[in-house]
Amino acid sequence: xxxxxxxxxxxxALAAAxxxxxxxGDGAVxxxxxxxxxxxxxxxxxxxxxxxxxxxxxxxxxxxxRRFALLLMLPAAAFLAVFVAWPLVKFVVDGFYEISPIAGxxxxxxxxxxxxxxxxxxxxxxxxxxxxxxxxxxxTAEFVLGLAVALLFTALGRxxxxxxxxxxxxxMIAPVVAGLLWRFLLIDNFGIVNQLLFEWGLIQSxxxxxxLSDPDIALFSVALPDIWLTxxxxxxxxxxxxxxxxxxxxxxxxxxxxxxxxxxxxVIIPLLRPVIAVALIVRGIDAARAFDIILIQTDGGPQGSTxxxxxxxxxxxxxxGDPGLASAMGTVYLxxxxxxSIAAIALIWRPGGTAR
Numbered sequence: 001x002x003x004x005x006x007x008x009x010x011x012x013a014l015a016a017a018x019x020x021x022x023x024x025g026d027g028a029v030x031x032x033x034x035x036x037x038x039x040x041x042x043x044x045x046x047x048x049x050x051x052x053x054x055x056x057x058x059x060x061x062x063x064x065x066r067r068f069a070l071l072l073m074l075p076a077a078a079f080l081a082v083f084v085a086w087p088l089v090k091f092v093v094d095g096f097y098e099i100s101p102i103a104g105x106x107x108x109x110x111x112x113x114x115x116x117x118x119x120x121x122x123x124x125x126x127x128x129x130x131x132x133x134x135x136x137x138x139x140t141a142e143f144v145l146g147l148a149v150a151l152l153f154t155a156l157g158r159x160x161x162x163x164x165x166x167x168x169x170x171x172m173i174a175p176v177v178a179g180l181l182w183r184f185l186l187i188d189n190f191g192i193v194n195q196l197l198f199e200w201g202l203i204q205s206x207x208x209x210x211x212l213s214d215p216d217i218a219l220f221s222v223a224l225p226d227i228w229l230t231x232x233x234x235x236x237x238x239x240x241x242x243x244x245x246x247x248x249x250x251x252x253x254x255x256x257x258x259x260x261x262x263x264x265x266x267v268i269i270p271l272l273r274p275v276i277a278v279a280l281i282v283r284g285i286d287a288a289r290a291f292d293i294i295l296i297q298t299d300g301g302p303q304g305s306t307x308x309x310x311x312x313x314x315x316x317x318x319x320x321g322d323p324g325l326a327s328a329m330g331t332v333y334l335x336x337x338x339x340x341s342i343a344a345i346a347l348i349w350r351p352g353g354t355a356r
Contacts, residue, residue, distance in 0.1 A: 091327050091330060091331070092327070092331050092334075093327075094323060094324055094327035095114050095115065095324060095327040095328035095330075095331045096109060096110065096111060096112070096114070096324075096328075097109055097110060097114075097324050098110045098113075098114070098324045099322075099323040099324045101321035101322070101323065110324070114324050114325045114327070114328035115328045115331075115332070117325060117328075118325060118328050118329050118332060119332075123304075123307075123312060124309075124312065124329060126304070126307075127307050127308055127309045127311070127312040128309060130219060130305070130306070130307065130308055131288055131308040131309045131310075133219060134219055134222075134223055134287065134288075134290065134308055135284055135287045135288045137219075137220060137223045137227075138223050138226050138227055138230075138283070138287040138290075139280060139283050139284050139287055141223075141227045141231075142227055142230060142231045142233075142234045142283060143234055143276075143279070143280065143283075145227070145231045145234075145235075146231050146232075146233075146234030146235040146237075146238055146279075147234075147238055149167065149231075149235045150234075150235050150238035150239040150242055151242070151264075153235070153239050154239065154242045154243075164239075167232050167235060168232050168236065169232075170228060170229050170230070170231075170232050171229075171230070171232050171233060171236075173229065175225075175226075175229065175292045175293040176292050176293070176296055178225045178226075178228070178229045178293060179225055179292065179293040179294075179295075179296035179297050180296055181225070182224060182225035182228070182297065183212070183296065183297045186211035186212055186221055186224070186297075187211075187212065188207050188210050188211070188212065188213050189206060189207045190206065191206075191211065193211070194206045194207065194208070194209055194211075197209070212297060212298055212302075213302055214302070215302050215303050215305035216305075218298060218301075218302060218305045218306050219305055219306050221297075222293070222294050222297050222298055222306050225293055225297070226287060226290060226293055229293070230283065230286070233279075233283065234279050234283060237275060237278065237279045238272065238275060238276070238279065240275070241272045241274075241275030241276075242268070242272070245267075245268060245271050245272070249267060249271070250263065250267060250268075253266070253267050273348055273349055274349050276348055276349075277344055277345055277348040277349035280344055280348065281340075281341050281344050281345070284340065284341075284344070285337050285341070288308075288309070288333075288337060289309075289310050289333075290308060290310060291308075291310040291311060291314065294306055294308060294310075294311060295311065300315075309329065309333050312329065313326050313329050313330050313333070314326075316329060
């Protein structure tokens, strides 16, 4: 049997047919025709060319992606350096100087004398204690109320859309406006709150409770507007965190027989640790630096019972004319807030740990 094998011309040579169309003779050399283009991957002369040599070269720019990203960040970095970093550094450095309140006045280096004066001051100690108490009152009340409302919204599902919108309205009100509003509500003699309590028979006279004039309850009274104003923020953050809790985990706990309280303590709150840490840190720092909402209601009175660190630093700077001492007090406050934030992250968030 005669088998015919067809050979496909590849590589560097092509079959050169003899004149007249006859079969090629033995030893006939296959060569490309003049002007013919070599196949892909074949260089002239029959050798294989590297693939990279056949691909079109990309035009490389002199600016890499990393450098381009840094270039985009330069405006924001310059803004932060000029308006945040430099004033902060100058603020800390001023704490080591005795500075004249007159612009262009003399500056004298006094070392840690301003810090020693601040820690020895009874006003600074009392203001620090009141700041801690005020922050604990505000943050604790907001967290409890915010978690309860967030759980309620989660249970209602889409039926809570309208309520969520209404509940967020206080976030749109400026602290000064909220302070004025609650001042009229709590003011002695003709405040709306006392009038309602009197009509309901809970108090004997409309001026029985001196909300803003009694030193024993004034700090709690000025905290009420802050609680009313920003509880919706805590609710919004916790509600967003609740949406990310896996439903199968909650369902598995219910199948195991866990009641709602056990489910809340052992499953929901541990899974919300990162969200809780962020909410408490943000609100804790914001509450500790409360200024305008207290200033508009009591201006630090009565008898200094509502004077927090922010008000004391402001008065030391403007009323008493001692920028160096005010800077030292502010630096102590800054370090304290940084320490509290780190402790909150380590104890509540527990990065790298697992919730038990």
